Amino acid sequence: MNDRTVLEAQNIDKYFYSPVKTQVLKKISFSINRGDFVSVMGKSGCGKSTLLYILSTMDTSYQGKLLIDQEIITGKPAGYLSRIRNEKIGFVFQFHYLLTEFSVLENVMVPGLKLGKLNREQLEEKAMEKLRIFGMEEHALKKANQLSGGQKQRVAIARALINDPLIIMGDEPSGNLDKKNSDIVFGIFKELATDFNQTLLIVTHDPEFAEKTDRTIVMEDGRILS
Amino acid sequence: MKYGLLLHIARSLMLARFKQTMVAAVGVTFSITMFIALLGFMNGLNQMLDGLVLNRTPHIRFYNEIKPNPDQPIDQSEKYKDYANTIRSIKPNSSRLRIYNSSAIIQTLKEDPRVLGVAAKVSTQVFFNVGSSDITGTVSGIEVEAENALFAFSDYVTAGTPMDLTQTNNSIILGKGAAERMLAEIGDVIQATTSRGDRVQLKVVGYYQSGLGELDNIQSYASLQTVQKMLGEPPSYITDIQVKLHELDLAPSMANDYAALFKINADDIQTVNAQFETGTEIRNLISYAVGITLLIVSGFGIYNILNMMIYEKMDTIAILKAIGFSGRDVNIIFINIALIIGIAGGTLGLVLGYFAGVGIDQLPFETEALPTIKTFPVDFNPRYYLIGGIFSLVTTYFAGYFPAKKASGVDPVDIIRGK
Numbered sequence: 001m002n003d004r005t006v007l008e009a010q011n012i013d014k015y016f017y018s019p020v021k022t023q024v025l026k027k028i029s030f031s032i033n034r035g036d037f038v039s040v041m042g043k044s045g046c047g048k049s050t051l052l053y054i055l056s057t058m059d060t061s062y063q064g065k066l067l068i069d070q071e072i073i074t075g076k077p078a079g080y081l082s083r084i085r086n087e088k089i090g091f092v093f094q095f096h097y098l099l100t101e102f103s104v105l106e107n108v109m110v111p112g113l114k115l116g117k118l119n120r121e122q123l124e125e126k127a128m129e130k131l132r133i134f135g136m137e138e139h140a141l142k143k144a145n146q147l148s149g150g151q152k153q154r155v156a157i158a159r160a161l162i163n164d165p166l167i168i169m170g171d172e173p174s175g176n177l178d179k180k181n182s183d184i185v186f187g188i189f190k191e192l193a194t195d196f197n198q199t200l201l202i203v204t205h206d207p208e209f210a211e212k213t214d215r216t217i218v219m220e221d222g223r224i225l226s
Numbered sequence: 227m228k229y230g231l232l233l234h235i236a237r238s239l240m241l242a243r244f245k246q247t248m249v250a251a252v253g254v255t256f257s258i259t260m261f262i263a264l265l266g267f268m269n270g271l272n273q274m275l276d277g278l279v280l281n282r283t284p285h286i287r288f289y290n291e292i293k294p295n296p297d298q299p300i301d302q303s304e305k306y307k308d309y310a311n312t313i314r315s316i317k318p319n320s321s322r323l324r325i326y327n328s329s330a331i332i333q334t335l336k337e338d339p340r341v342l343g344v345a346a347k348v349s350t351q352v353f354f355n356v357g358s359s360d361i362t363g364t365v366s367g368i369e370v371e372a373e374n375a376l377f378a379f380s381d382y383v384t385a386g387t388p389m390d391l392t393q394t395n396n397s398i399i400l401g402k403g404a405a406e407r408m409l410a411e412i413g414d415v416i417q418a419t420t421s422r423g424d425r426v427q428l429k430v431v432g433y434y435q436s437g438l439g440e441l442d443n444i445q446s447y448a449s450l451q452t453v454q455k456m457l458g459e460p461p462s463y464i465t466d467i468q469v470k471l472h473e474l475d476l477a478p479s480m481a482n483d484y485a486a487l488f489k490i491n492a493d494d495i496q497t498v499n500a501q502f503e504t505g506t507e508i509r510n511l512i513s514y515a516v517g518i519t520l521l522i523v524s525g526f527g528i529y530n531i532l533n534m535m536i537y538e539k540m541d542t543i544a545i546l547k548a549i550g551f552s553g554r555d556v557n558i559i560f561i562n563i564a565l566i567i568g569i570a571g572g573t574l575g576l577v578l579g580y581f582a583g584v585g586i587d588q589l590p591f592e593t594e595a596l597p598t599i600k601t602f603p604v605d606f607n608p609r610y611y612l613i614g615g616i617f618s619l620v621t622t623y624f625a626g627y628f629p630a631k632k633a634s635g636v637d638p639v640d641i642i643r644g645k
Binding site (some may be wrong): 032035049053056058059078079082083084085091092094095097098099100101102111113114116159171204 | 231235238239241242347355426542544545546547548549550551553554555614637639643
């Protein structure tokens with residue numbers, strides 16, 4: 001079970017064309033198995049965020065092949081990719097990115113409502129359950145912009161979890177937080193990996209953070225070093 | 227399916243920018259209100275002005291014209307009929323103004339299913355004798371009931387009742403202008419000289435005012451029998467047969483057919499009043515152009531506000547896309563915002579437009595020329611409401627279409643990376 005590949009990159013090349021043609025990713029190949037807690041580390045500008053956007057299907061202009069859940073994703077139509085993102089990928093960004101128009105609870109529910117597998121009542125229950133894991137249940141009815149940074153990030157993680165995704169991807173999820181909140185977020189990820197067997201792929205430039213993960217992919221100049 | 231969710235998101239986005247949304251909706255409301263009020267008012271006036279002439283004009287009028295006979299005796303002759311005959315100084319013969327066999331013609335017309343009604347008329351010239359001077363005038367002998375039913379005769383009788391014409395012997399309803407010149411009050415007896423030289427005494431029972439001053443100076447009305455008696459003619463003496471049709475558009479062809487059948491002259495309303503239709507059409511065109519301009523301007527308002535909203539909500543759009551909303555979903559959300567603004571603003575506009583129309587309808591508008599009009603005329607034709615409603619939806623849809631397209635094309639990576 002644990003050996004099942006959930007994400008695989010095969011020879012991914014990526015170029016930026018403006019201002020001049022530069023290759024930002026060079027023959028990136030690796031795979032992630034279910035339950036892995038993987039971090040991608042590297043200096044600023046080494047292409048780790050770019051790689052993450054390709055892996056998350058949001059960026060489609062690359063060469064090579066991407067497999068999610070052992071299915072080739074490269075070249076699929078945009079509508080299909082949207083569904084993959086909705087169903088199989090949970091995303092946590094550096095800047096929290098909650099929908100400020102909605103309450104905390106609604107923010108967590110939105111991807112679930114979009115998926116449409118559960119009805120509103122069931123989703124509400126599930127969302128509350130996720131919020132409870134992170135100790136956020138008493139904030140459920142607040143507006144998203146009434147929360148602190150650390151709280152927002154916890155809500156964002158709860159949102160990423162609502163559809164029980166295959167993999168959670170994080171783009172420097174603790175990069176904008178202080179030490180204390182950063183530790184809390186890491187603790188949550190660790191707990192997800194060990195207690196819930198959740199697959200995680202986290203991009204970070206913080207070596208301390210990377211050290212504590214199961215496996216670290218180190219990148220430099222668009223290549224994987226180790 | 228998930229449409230409810232998209233609608234919910236659209237609603238939340240609008241509530242978050244409630245003031246802007248209101249401004250856009252008020253723009254639509256204002257333009258629809260003005261559109262409805264303007265069209266109703268313009269067309270009310272149009273119809274009234276057209277009615278001034280058209281209501282009183284028969285769709286087809288049959289009459290005999292005094293003119294030289296086109297078939298001169300020489301053309302009948304066996305010997306000369308193939309020659310090119312030139313006859314100088316032809317005079318009209320003493321042909322009759324009366325319509326020959328009028329009762330049969332009326333019968334035929336009444337049996338035609340296309341005909342709404344038929345009213346016979348006798349017209350004659352008279353001199354009204356006022357002291358030593360004579361005033362020329364025309365007296366029309368009418369069938370009062372038919373004239374009332376077909377040509378709204380009683381609307382233009384400003385004093386007295388039209389039915390008095392039938393109940394009082396030798397009575398007359400004087401044109402307002404003529405009455406003023408003669409200083410004739412209701413109940414007075416006036417003297418008139420007919421074209422044959424006979425003098426008759428007529429009792430004034432009412433005033434007639436059409437709003438066309440020239441007509442009111444010369445036109446007076448009496449009953450058919452009174453005029454026949456004045457002229458010393460039998461009851462079959464009819465000079466005009468007026469016909470009103472169910473379908474106005476049939477008038478020209480029917481006029482031609484019957485003119486040939488009865489061998490008399492027939493005028494149809496289109497030929498006689500061509501200029502009225504042209505005027506009406508152009509006035510309509512102008513009011514529609516103004517109304518639609520208003521709507522398009524409000525469309526630009528919505529376009530602007532949606533565009534701004536999209537710039538403000540880039541983060542939200544990016545997030546929605548990142549968590550699995552497709553470009554089409556985002557498109558639907560913004561089209562929904564536009565349509566909600568359109569429907570809400572438009573519906574309110576239709577209601578306010580109706581009330582504006584009711585308001586204008588209450589404003590007093592009294593003029594000497596228009597005796598039947600007491601307030602501004604407003605047309606409450608549901609067609610304007612339908613056009614206004616549809617057009618508000620169409621403009622808001624297009625105003626939303628381009629911003630929505632832009633929103634659906636937002637690349638979430640650009641936004642998220644850009645921070």
